[in-house]
Amino acid sequence: GAGVSQSPSNKVTEKGKDVELRCDPISGHTALYWYRQSLGQGLEFLIYFQGNSAPDKSGLPSDRFSAERTGGSVSTLTIQRTQQEDSAVYLCASGDRVNTGELFFGEGSRLTVL
């Protein structure tokens, strides 16, 4: 594909609802990251997938957050029982090398929890 694709680009939901955010990385990229960015803030690491290794989930803020990566490709970030503080832009990035080389970011999914 041309780049990292994320969907939906915008999601408005009510507090307490579950949401799923999807990331389609660049074909062949083994590394996949999820970051969260609140307005005017930095990149908050959430989770990192690398090949067939167990994912690094150390950045997930609570057990309401989970992510999976199927077949080493598409990834889904799920937020259960959303809260207003979950409102942010969720960015996905992929790379083709461990530990080095550039990351390619998607356009992000903007989540608004009312």
Place this chain on the structure above:
Amino acid sequence: GQQVMQIPQYQHVQEGEDFTTYCNSSTTLSNIQWYKQRPGGHPVFLIQLVKSGEVKKQKRLTFQFGEAKKNSSLHITATQTTDVGTYFCAGPGTASKLTFGTGTRLQVTL
């Protein structure tokens, strides 16, 4: 865990002035990357430095990796309004995870 700090957090300059952002890691890095995020956009890779003391230039941008490989800097000469955005450094930490710095937001006015 690894921490990557950047200073300043924010800088406002007049067009034509120079700008520098500094990146400091709590651990030694095998490499350091720099990204730029325009307002409303996503981070875009600028460059990667690997060698101790390495200096690389891209037009008006000069990137430097410290001798101890724990710090880096990005210097922009004669800023332009197109330089507006947030600049992030990033380095690999534990388990190869890429850790981003806190970012420096640059505002340029005429």
